[in-house]
Amino acid sequence: MAKDENLPLFTTKLAKGRILFQFYSLLIFVGICFIFVYRLSHIPAKEEPRRWAWMGLFFSELWFCFYWFVTTVVRWNPVYRNTFKDRLSHRYEKALPGIDIFVCTADPVIEPPVMVINTVLSVMAYDYPPEKLSVCLSDDGGSELTFYAMLEASRFSKIWLSFCEKFKVEPRSPEAYFRTAVEPLGEPVMAKDWSTVKMLYEDMKKRIENTTKLDRISEEISKEHKGFKEWIFVASRRDHQTILQILIDGRESKAMDIQGQTLPTLVCLSREKRPQYHHHFKAGAMNALIRVSSRISNSPIILNVDCDMYSNNSMSVRDALCFFMDEEKGNEVGFIQFPQAFENLTKNDVYGSSLNVLMELEMPGFDGNGGPCYIGTGCFHRRETLSGQKYSKIYKADWKRWSNISVDDSTSVLEETCKVLASCSYEENTQWGKEMGLKYDCTVEDVLTGIVMQCRGWRSIYFNPERKGFLGVAPTTLLQSLVQHKRWSEGDFHIFASRHCPFVLGYKRIPLKLQLTYCMNLLWATNCLATLYYVIVPSLCLFRGISLFLEITNSWVLAFVFVIIVHRAYSLGEFVWFGGTFKGWWNDQRMWLYKRTTSYFFGLLDYILKRLGFTNSAFVITTKVADDDVSQRYEQEVMEFGTSSPMFTILATLALLNAICFVSGLKRVIANVETLVWEQFALQILLCGLLVFINLPI
Ligand SMILES: O=c1ccn([C@@H]2O[C@H](COP(=O)(O)OP(=O)(O)O[C@H]3O[C@H](CO)[C@@H](O)[C@H](O)[C@H]3O)[C@@H](O)[C@H]2O)c(=O)[nH]1
Numbered sequence: 028m029a030k031d032e033n034l035p036l037f038t039t040k041l042a043k044g045r046i047l048f049q050f051y052s053l054l055i056f057v058g059i060c061f062i063f064v065y066r067l068s069h070i071p072a073k074e075e076p077r078r079w080a081w082m083g084l085f086f087s088e089l090w091f092c093f094y095w096f097v098t099t100v101v102r103w104n105p106v107y108r109n110t111f112k113d114r115l116s117h118r119y120e121k122a123l124p125g126i127d128i129f130v131c132t133a134d135p136v137i138e139p140p141v142m143v144i145n146t147v148l149s150v151m152a153y154d155y156p157p158e159k160l161s162v163c164l165s166d167d168g169g170s171e172l173t174f175y176a177m178l179e180a181s182r183f184s185k186i187w188l189s190f191c192e193k194f195k196v197e198p199r200s201p202e203a204y205f206r207t208a209v210e211p212l213g214e215p216v217m218a219k220d221w222s223t224v225k226m227l228y229e230d231m232k233k234r235i236e237n238t239t240k241l242d243r244i245s246e247e248i249s250k251e252h253k254g255f256k257e258w259i260f261v262a263s264r265r266d267h268q269t270i271l272q273i274l275i276d277g278r279e280s281k282a283m284d285i286q287g288q289t290l291p292t293l294v295c296l297s298r299e300k301r302p303q304y305h306h307h308f309k310a311g312a313m314n315a316l317i318r319v320s321s322r323i324s325n326s327p328i329i330l331n332v333d334c335d336m337y338s339n340n341s342m343s344v345r346d347a348l349c350f351f352m353d354e355e356k357g358n359e360v361g362f363i364q365f366p367q368a369f370e371n372l373t374k375n376d377v378y379g380s381s382l383n384v385l386m387e388l389e390m391p392g393f394d395g396n397g398g399p400c401y402i403g404t405g406c407f408h409r410r411e412t413l414s415g416q417k418y419s420k421i422y423k424a425d426w427k428r429w430s431n432i433s434v435d436d437s438t439s440v441l442e443e444t445c446k447v448l449a450s451c452s453y454e455e456n457t458q459w460g461k462e463m464g465l466k467y468d469c470t471v472e473d474v475l476t477g478i479v480m481q482c483r484g485w486r487s488i489y490f491n492p493e494r495k496g497f498l499g500v501a502p503t504t505l506l507q508s509l510v511q512h513k514r515w516s517e518g519d520f521h522i523f524a525s526r527h528c529p530f531v532l533g534y535k536r537i538p539l540k541l542q543l544t545y546c547m548n549l550l551w552a553t554n555c556l557a558t559l560y561y562v563i564v565p566s567l568c569l570f571r572g573i574s575l576f577l578e579i580t581n582s583w584v585l586a587f588v589f590v591i592i593v594h595r596a597y598s599l600g601e602f603v604w605f606g607g608t609f610k611g612w613w614n615d616q617r618m619w620l621y622k623r624t625t626s627y628f629f630g631l632l633d634y635i636l637k638r639l640g641f642t643n644s645a646f647v648i649t650t651k652v653a654d655d656d657v658s659q660r661y662e663q664e665v666m667e668f669g670t671s672s673p674m675f676t677i678l679a680t681l682a683l684l685n686a687i688c689f690v691s692g693l694k695r696v697i698a699n700v701e702t703l704v705w706e707q708f709a710l711q712i713l714l715c716g717l718l719v720f721i722n723l724p725i
């Protein structure tokens with residue numbers, strides 16, 4: 028036993044096959060060197076008309092190489108983590124710290140209340156002492172429908188939590204459970220409960236979905252909850268006071284499930300909104316939650332999830348604690364990021380939303396290079412880290428003290444005192460949004476906040492358990508996906524171009540390899556320039572009869588062909604290795620092109636316009652539901668164009684341009700078969716043809 032005391036709570040393993048990757052990198056590197064030798068020794072003379080077009084190509088290629096270098100740094104050293112939860116509970120079961128769980132929602136139409144409460148129920152049902160869990164929902168929409176759903180959920184939790192506890196079910200979102208689990212016919216005890224609970228769930232779901240008008244919400248509920256009138260009153264207005272309700276107070280003896288087990292605390296918050304105060308989107312909501320929860324439970328660990336990211340693994344809290352509570356390495360850990368995984372992906376993933384390579388390889392790479400970025404959901408934070416504290420070598424977490432915090436105020440007193448903390452003017456002349464809490468004024472508040480925390484000395488950890496910790500909803504139309512990436516690329520570039528740039532803020536604070544790793548995401552937007560150049564200029568030159576590339580019989584061609592083939596083959600291999608299909612990879616290539624020519628382009632443009640003071644960027648919330656016909660097309664993997672958008676104008680123009688150039692190029696070659704013109708244009712025609720081929724869905 029004495030021996031066990033000294034064993035670590037987690038281990039770190041280096042990825043296998045790194046030698047192979049290094050060999051591949053070497054091959055590409057040599058190929059690139061050849062390309063540059065060719066480029067530098069063949070610069071067209073001043074009087075040649077193609078000189079400028081040629082220079083552009085050269086610069087694009089320089090960019091591609093730089094970006095390749097960055098992605099290679101990311102992949103150099105991936106690490107994978109493992110936890111020992113049995114050691115954790117052996118040592119600390121009695122002294123486990125409190126956990127505050129924040130769920131954010133903002134719009135009852137595109138984030139349906141049923142989805143929101145499924146997320147809430149799933150995190151209430153963690154395998155963890157319930158008196159130490161507090162779940163707090165922030166509703167930026169101030170919706171009475173969501174609130175009503177939460178009331179229903181608070182009642183249903185009494186049945187659901189005891190069912191989960193009794194039969195150890197997984198996952199603990201009722202919707203996901205009843206959709207995926209098979210009826211336990213072999214176990215009569217469970218089967219009986221199963222059908223009762225399922226029926227109760229379906230009933231509740233029906234009540235919530237049918238409640239579109241206020242007067243249909245049951246009288247009984249509005250009597251039981253005096254605060255309900257307040258929500259109804261508020262919901263019809265865009266500006267309103269803070270409303271806050273403690274739906275279940277875990278400290279009260281009433282708060283029990285049907286088996287007499289304590290229930291977690293459950294709070295519903297909609298912060299004050301006034302037109303004259305900026306509400307700062309999700310970051311503002313999170314900061315209000317940090318303050319409010321500090322009064323209610325003040326737990327040292329905070330988990331934050333988006334309203335569509337239900338918990339798929341009831342052990343995640345314990346997993347996270349293995350990192351925070353490790354005696355040797357735990358103190359410097361500021362946050363633990365779980366991957367974003369999605370439950371609504373189709374086999375070949377038309378919109379390339381699976382993020383598989385990012386989550387299975389690039390994030391472990393981040394971790395190996397110094398710590399993953401914070402990606403906004405499925406992340407456990409130390410309260411101190413999130414509140415702006417710096418890490419110091421003498422810092423030591425005091426878990427004993429935190430494990431028995433008690434608040435004496437009664438529920439109603441608490442509600443009143445907490446409201447002040449979520450009022451509009453509370454942050455005036457404070458450091459909130461700057462030094463404290465999540466940072467404001469960036470559309471990827473998460474990544475920015477993560478960098479700042481790392482630069483304050485905290486380490487972050489990436490943990491990707493076998494059974495996924497959280498499952499969310501990926502966009503189901505092309506436009507949604509492109510708009511989401513526009514928000515990300517714009518925000519990321521904003522960080523790069525600000526004083527929070529990893530090379531500036533991170534200088535001497537985080538390792539150089541981590542600074543470079545950040546570039547992979549932060550420079551998404553600038554990728555558009557080289558890509559747009561490559562898809563437009565060679566095709567136009569083909570149309571005009573200007574030969575840009577070298578003749579196909581020239582032996583320097585080999586260097587280009589070699590790099591392109593090896594590079595793409597590696598990418599295909601990687602994609603398939605992490606669970607993709609060949610068709611999925613092809614779709615991903617198409618999305619790669621589309622994102623670079625539209626999302627990133629508009630992201631960059633918007634950033635520039637914003638800097639010049641023309642626009643203000645907003646947070647466009649990603650839709651999480653789809654009409655029946657839209658979801659049907661999604662299931663069939665047919666690309667959905669939906670409404671018109673400038674993004675589509677660009678895509679269509681590019682596709683058309685390449686089609687025309689391709690045809691005219693072919694014509695030119697056929698007309699001059701004898702003169703060997705085709706040798707000069709072969710590569711251009713090939714590129715153009717590839718673009719036409721990839722654009723077939725358009
Ligand atoms: O004014 C707002 C706007 C959004 N949200 C919530 O923020 C979350 C994320 O919004 P979503 O539209 O789902 O964005 P995604 O693109 O899916 O989000 C990713 O990227 C965001 C940064 O761009 C991060 O904040 C998210 O955590 C991360 O999942 C959702 O729960 C929203 O309800 C608010 O609470 N208030």
Ligand SMILES: [Mn+2]
Binds near residue numbers: 333335499500649
């Ligand atoms: Mn989302």
